[in-house]
Amino acid sequence: MSTLLPENSPGDAAEAAAAVCCTGLDYAFGSTKAVDGLDLTVRTGEVFGLLGPNGAGKTTAIRAITTLLPVPTGMITVFGHDVATDRMAVRRLLGYVPQQLSADGGLTGRENISLFARVYDVPRRERAPRVAEALAAVALTDAADRLAGTYSGGMVRRLELAQALVSAPRLLILDEPTIGLDPIARTSVWERIDEIRHATGMTVLVTTHYMDEAEQYCDRVALMHRGRIRALGTPDQLKADLSGVLEAPTLEDVFRHHAGQGLHGGSSADTSDGEDFRDVRSTRRTAGRVG
Amino acid sequence: MSAAPAVPPAVSAETPAAGAAPGSSASLSLLLVAPRARTGWQLVPARVLAMCIVELQKLRHDRTELYTRAVQPALWLLIFGETFTRIHAIPTGGVPYLDFLAPGIIAQSAMFIAIFYGIQIIWERDAGILTKLLVTPTPRAALVTGKAFAAGVKAVIQALVVVVFAAILGVGMTWNPLKLIAVALVVILGGAFFSCLSMTIAGIVLSRDRLMGIGQAITMPLFFSSSALYPVTIMPGWLQAVSKANPLSYQVDALRGLLLGSPAHLGTDIAVLVVAAALAIAAASALLGRLAK
Numbered sequence: 001m002s003t004l005l006p007e008n009s010p011g012d013a014a015e016a017a018a019a020v021c022c023t024g025l026d027y028a029f030g031s032t033k034a035v036d037g038l039d040l041t042v043r044t045g046e047v048f049g050l051l052g053p054n055g056a057g058k059t060t061a062i063r064a065i066t067t068l069l070p071v072p073t074g075m076i077t078v079f080g081h082d083v084a085t086d087r088m089a090v091r092r093l094l095g096y097v098p099q100q101l102s103a104d105g106g107l108t109g110r111e112n113i114s115l116f117a118r119v120y121d122v123p124r125r126e127r128a129p130r131v132a133e134a135l136a137a138v139a140l141t142d143a144a145d146r147l148a149g150t151y152s153g154g155m156v157r158r159l160e161l162a163q164a165l166v167s168a169p170r171l172l173i174l175d176e177p178t179i180g181l182d183p184i185a186r187t188s189v190w191e192r193i194d195e196i197r198h199a200t201g202m203t204v205l206v207t208t209h210y211m212d213e214a215e216q217y218c219d220r221v222a223l224m225h226r227g228r229i230r231a232l233g234t235p236d237q238l239k240a241d242l243s244g245v246l247e248a249p250t251l252e253d254v255f256r257h258h259a260g261q262g263l264h265g266g267s268s269a270d271t272s273d274g275e276d277f278r279d280v281r282s283t284r285r286t287a288g289r290v291g
Numbered sequence: 292m293s294a295a296p297a298v299p300p301a302v303s304a305e306t307p308a309a310g311a312a313p314g315s316s317a318s319l320s321l322l323l324v325a326p327r328a329r330t331g332w333q334l335v336p337a338r339v340l341a342m343c344i345v346e347l348q349k350l351r352h353d354r355t356e357l358y359t360r361a362v363q364p365a366l367w368l369l370i371f372g373e374t375f376t377r378i379h380a381i382p383t384g385g386v387p388y389l390d391f392l393a394p395g396i397i398a399q400s401a402m403f404i405a406i407f408y409g410i411q412i413i414w415e416r417d418a419g420i421l422t423k424l425l426v427t428p429t430p431r432a433a434l435v436t437g438k439a440f441a442a443g444v445k446a447v448i449q450a451l452v453v454v455v456f457a458a459i460l461g462v463g464m465t466w467n468p469l470k471l472i473a474v475a476l477v478v479i480l481g482g483a484f485f486s487c488l489s490m491t492i493a494g495i496v497l498s499r500d501r502l503m504g505i506g507q508a509i510t511m512p513l514f515f516s517s518s519a520l521y522p523v524t525i526m527p528g529w530l531q532a533v534s535k536a537n538p539l540s541y542q543v544d545a546l547r548g549l550l551l552g553s554p555a556h557l558g559t560d561i562a563v564l565v566v567a568a569a570l571a572i573a574a575a576s577a578l579l580g581r582l583a584k
Contacts, residue, residue: 066426067426068425069584092328092428094426096422098422100422101418102418102422104345104349104418107352111348117326118337119338119424119427119429120326120427121326121329123326130321133318133319134322137322163423165322169325170325196322200319
């Protein structure tokens with residue numbers, strides 16, 4: 001896939017080209033280590049998939065990158081801005097779609113996007129055309145003036161995508177964007193992400209459970225398990241690395257290989273894998289609301 | 292309370308629009324340029340305006356809450372007010388009791404709407420709306436201030452309903468536009484304080500059920516220990532002390548002064564409300580992070 005790198009990368013090329021650079025990140029909830037010495041670099045312009053089971057630490061890592069959680073140990077930079085000390089600058093570069101269905105059902109699609117145009121300081125004269133463009137980009141123009149509460153699950157996800165896009169972010173962060181959606185809606189959401197990425201050249205960091213999605217849409221993936229990256233590379237590379245062990249391995253095989261039986265649970269890992277009642281409830285609620 | 296979350300129909304439904312024109316050539320020219328950041332003093336008023344607009348848009352789409360919440364103040368004025376006007380049991384300094392009561396009920400209905408605002412914050416947390424707002428370039432204090440004033444605007448609209456009802460019952464209030472603007476300001480300040488009190492409690496208890504319980508437990512004591520129903524002078528000493536520490540008393544005093552022209556300490560009242568709102572905003576902002584975790 002084509003990537004849009006800045007023409008003149010000053011200084012250390014790898015650093016300068018990094019959309020996200022995360023070094024030695026630790027995060028613990030009480031005695032449970034959710035993220036354990038995470039090192040991660042997302043290159044500018046790529047679609048980077050962070051894969052892992054519930055409780056792997058993906059959402060915690062995303063929340064640290066999005067400035068929602070403090071960074072107690074380690075360092076995270078977003079396009080060179082330190083997440084711990086330069087929060088506002090980082091937030092202006094981000095578009096974030098959380099795992100929950102976060103559009104407000106009491107507002108229309110257009111109003112949902114306008115709110116984000118306002119909080120990102122889009123000037124008044126530019127607001128309406130920009131919101132209209134965001135609506136068109138996710139094919140919601142016809143439904144723009146209906147309450148979001150009447151939207152289907154896929155439409156809500158696309159609306160959230162438009163909310164994230166209205167501020168022209170350089171990094172789009174999507175936490176389980178297709179959880180609970182039917183296959184048609186999933187494809188539709190990914191098609192929009194892909195189109196927008198190609199049109200704008202923005203970097204996309206996405207977490208997902210679905211290996212097929214990661215294989216099809218991500219340039220590179222990281223397999224995360226118990227707070228650490230267990231494997232990193234393009235889906236083809238990861239599969240090729242395992243071809244000596246298995247015949248025609250899928251990404252899911254790669255994942256099983258690296259995550260081991262922890263993926264299946266059923267051991268003492270269940271009590272220490274970081275997934276608490278709230279995580280499960282939140283995931284199920286989202287899936288339930290998507291229908 | 293806010294409207295229901297974005298619940299889609301239960302059918303597996305991508306609308307035709309979903310499949311429409313993949314690769315559609317919608318122009319994205321505006322979405323390529325990031326807007327210029329507002330900085331400094333302009334940021335907070337801009338966020339306050341954004342939150343107030345959202346609140347008004349929600350009220351425009353669904354006015355049910357406005358009507359259902361009007362029932363209780365209407366009953367207070369119609370039943371309690373009319374009856375006690377006849378009994379002449381409460382010394383009101385020559386003002387008919389219904390007139391004396393009306394500003395108290397305006398303050399009470401505005402407080403009731405604001406004191407449960409924390410539930411909306413917890414709902415927004417559960418729905419992911421709060422998380423998303425916290426990732427925007429909005430400092431927490433600006434977000435809380437925005438929410439506080441949005442609650443204030445909602446309270447003003449609720450107060451308007453009570454004012455109209457009181458006028459229908461024949462309460463002799465001022466129609467001086469400047470005084471009415473001041474009334475709106477006082478109601479907004481009260482709404483901002485009580486909504487932040489609610490958001491502060493939300494930040495401590497973190498659950499809707501507990502907040503509901505605490506909200507129920509504190510509303511009536513706040514109401515009865517204020518000067519909404521009777522003058523402070525007829526209260527026992529200990530209750531007078533409580534009343535002095537209750538911002539609702541200052542709000543009622545200011546509303547009486549403005550609406551009825553009765554003797555009031557407007558300067559003190561507004562100063563107390565401003566300081567109380569500022570402290571509550573600071574407390575709620577400090578605890579907002581707990582809700583985001």
